[in-house]
Amino acid sequence: xxxxxxxxxxxxxxxxxxxxxLFYLLVAAVVGFTVFPFVWAFVSSIKPDDExxxxxxxxxxxxxxxxxxxxxxxxxxxxxxxxxxVIVAVSVTAVSLAIGSLAAYALxxxxxxxxxxxxxxxLAMTIFPQIAVxxxxxxxxxxxxxYNQLPALILxxxxxxxxxxxxxxxxxxKAIPREIEEAAYVDGATPWQVFTRxxxxxxxPGMATTGILAFxxxxxxxxxxxxxxxxxxxxTVTYAIQAFSTTTSGLYEIPWGQTxxxxxxxxxxxxxxxxxxxxRILAGLTAGAVKG
Amino acid sequence: xxxxENPEATSAAPRAASASFEKRRQRRAWLFLLPTLxxxxxxxxxxxxxxxxxxxxxxxxxxxxxARFVGVQNYVDLAQDSYFHDAVLLTVFFTxxxxxxxxxxxLGVALVVNSQFKGRSAVRAAMLIPWAIxxxxxxxxxxxxxxxxxxxxxxxxVNRLGVxxxxxxxxxxxxxSFWAVAVIDIWxxxxxxxxxxLAGLQLIPSxxxxxxxxxxxxALQQFTRITLPLLKPSMLVALIFRTLDALRVFDVFFVxxxxxxxxxxxxxxxxxxxxxxxxxxxxSAISVALFLIIAVFxxxxxxxxxxxxx
Numbered sequence: 001x002x003x004x005x006x007x008x009x010x011x012x013x014x015x016x017x018x019x020x021x022l023f024y025l026l027v028a029a030v031v032g033f034t035v036f037p038f039v040w041a042f043v044s045s046i047k048p049d050d051e052x053x054x055x056x057x058x059x060x061x062x063x064x065x066x067x068x069x070x071x072x073x074x075x076x077x078x079x080x081x082x083x084x085x086v087i088v089a090v091s092v093t094a095v096s097l098a099i100g101s102l103a104a105y106a107l108x109x110x111x112x113x114x115x116x117x118x119x120x121x122x123l124a125m126t127i128f129p130q131i132a133v134x135x136x137x138x139x140x141x142x143x144x145x146x147y148n149q150l151p152a153l154i155l156x157x158x159x160x161x162x163x164x165x166x167x168x169x170x171x172x173x174k175a176i177p178r179e180i181e182e183a184a185y186v187d188g189a190t191p192w193q194v195f196t197r198x199x200x201x202x203x204x205p206g207m208a209t210t211g212i213l214a215f216x217x218x219x220x221x222x223x224x225x226x227x228x229x230x231x232x233x234x235x236t237v238t239y240a241i242q243a244f245s246t247t248t249s250g251l252y253e254i255p256w257g258q259t260x261x262x263x264x265x266x267x268x269x270x271x272x273x274x275x276x277x278x279x280r281i282l283a284g285l286t287a288g289a290v291k292g
Numbered sequence: 293x294x295x296x297e298n299p300e301a302t303s304a305a306p307r308a309a310s311a312s313f314e315k316r317r318q319r320r321a322w323l324f325l326l327p328t329l330x331x332x333x334x335x336x337x338x339x340x341x342x343x344x345x346x347x348x349x350x351x352x353x354x355x356x357x358x359a360r361f362v363g364v365q366n367y368v369d370l371a372q373d374s375y376f377h378d379a380v381l382l383t384v385f386f387t388x389x390x391x392x393x394x395x396x397x398x399l400g401v402a403l404v405v406n407s408q409f410k411g412r413s414a415v416r417a418a419m420l421i422p423w424a425i426x427x428x429x430x431x432x433x434x435x436x437x438x439x440x441x442x443x444x445x446x447x448x449x450v451n452r453l454g455v456x457x458x459x460x461x462x463x464x465x466x467x468x469s470f471w472a473v474a475v476i477d478i479w480x481x482x483x484x485x486x487x488x489x490l491a492g493l494q495l496i497p498s499x500x501x502x503x504x505x506x507x508x509x510x511a512l513q514q515f516t517r518i519t520l521p522l523l524k525p526s527m528l529v530a531l532i533f534r535t536l537d538a539l540r541v542f543d544v545f546f547v548x549x550x551x552x553x554x555x556x557x558x559x560x561x562x563x564x565x566x567x568x569x570x571x572x573x574x575x576s577a578i579s580v581a582l583f584l585i586i587a588v589f590x591x592x593x594x595x596x597x598x599x600x601x602x
Contacts, residue, residue, distance in 0.1 A: 136342035
């Protein structure tokens with residue numbers, strides 16, 4: 001595989017051409033397998049119900065319609081769920097970045113006793129099974145009367161966003177050259193000033209990476225949302241879509257057209273985010289995995 | 293903390309100044325760490341300890357009675373609970389099947405994407421998408437494709453390709469449902485695995501391959517002697533992360549099967565016991581068991597890693 005790249009300049013023999021074609025076929029298969037469920041969800045979402053629930057299956061809608069989207073977007077419960085997800089994901093990301101960057105500053109730029117112990121605890125938390133704390137958190141949330149409240153989710157989501165944020169940002173802040181910091185101290189800056197005037201501006205790329213990852217993780221969460229909220233006005237989108245597809249509508253047991261439309265609506269922002277920031281996301285994920 | 297107030301240490305003035313500077317810096321560091329430590333203690337360390345404790349009680353929500361210490365009773369019950377046994381077997385089998393498939397397929401995909409071709413970065417971007425989508429949503433998309441009457445898979449297999457005589461109920465048929473859910477997980481995670489391995493592949497210096505070619509090594513030899521050994525650390529890290537994820541699998545099973553008794557993973561069984569039945573004591577014991585099984589897997593991997601290194 002590695003060698004085939006270098007011959008692309010010269011003329012190719014027929015054998016090489018066939019190999020090249022086979023290679024592209026392989027790439028096409030990978031991409032096809034990856035994106036087909038989305039394509040199919042989209043095609044299904046623009047079909048009217050009589051074309052959706054018919055056999056043999058129609059591979060392209062005869063009369064494309066946006067009815068499913070209209071129904072979903074006019075659905076008050078879905079609107080609320082979207083809003084809830086935005087509130088929760090944005091809050092979790094903001095809190096993670098705010099307190100995580102402070103911790104990363106301490107861990108990345110200070111030498112103190114207990115530093116590696118703290119780092120290990122943070123690292124251990126990244127591989128923590130959420131189910132292992134579900135019972136105690138459930139009890140705690142009931143104790144503080146947070147059951148069926150969005151703050152219950154914001155608080156508990158920190159369990160998976162914060163360790164990751166601290167871990168990646170620590171690596172990021174560590175890489176900033178010492179001289180920059182020392183020059184500021186010589187000029188009489190306090191550690192707080194060094195943090196806000198130097199470290200924060202310089203770590204913007206790292207914050208963007210971890211912020212996107214935290215946002216996606218919070219947006220996609222399901223277990224805690226399912227366990228700690230109950231009524232439709234407190235559901236996030238993942239819970240709402242799950243509940244949505246188990247309700248009945250008219251003739252057909254599950255409103256698949258609307259479910260697919262809702263799925264596309266929730267998916268599109270993530271796809272855009274992923275495509276725009278793919279380099280950052282990959283860098284963040286591999287930093288987390290390789291160093292982890 | 294050491295005792296920096298030691299009078300002997302202050303003999304030299306500059307040293308004293310720097311010592312107190314260090315002391316102040318130490319205190320600052322802990323101050324910056326404080327919010328994170330509070331959160332970690334509150335949402336992770338305390339709940340973990342509490343879960344261990346609760347697993348030895350008969351705690352239940354909503355009864356109004358205080359929890360009573362019952363010793364190892366929950367664990368004794370677990371040992372005789374056939375639903376729990378099935379859940380453990382299903383979870384471990386699911387983990388082995390999906391992680392091995394994802395590792396093999398992911399390596400193949402990584403090798404393909406590692407070579408130079410037009411549109412490579414677009415392909416890589418497309419590969420990130422399944423990872424970025426909530427599992428709940430991709431599981432819905434698959435559930436629709438699996439539909440026993442109107443699903444695209446049944447149409448392809450029965451009407452277009454003629455491979456099957458009759459439609460399959462992928463989700464409902466107990467003989468097929470495990471594989472249906474395994475395919476969803478493999479679909480979601482193989483591209484991600486490939487991207488992790490790709491990062492490892494790109495760390496291998498290309499002059500190694502040049503030298504091997506000069507020495508007349510075949511492509512297969514290059515793969516087994518250079519690529520595989522040098523990729524081992526990345527593979528191990530990916531393997532650990534994926535195993536942990538698979539052992540705690542929840543979303544995809546819940547969406548596909550709900551509370552269907554033959555399709556409970558350890559996590560869905562624990563969640564159901566904790567939240568739907570509000571049996572906190574017993575549910576906590578299931579959580580602890582899952583935690584221990586995960587710990588065993590990690591120890592096995594680390595032991596393998598260490599003997600490989602030695």
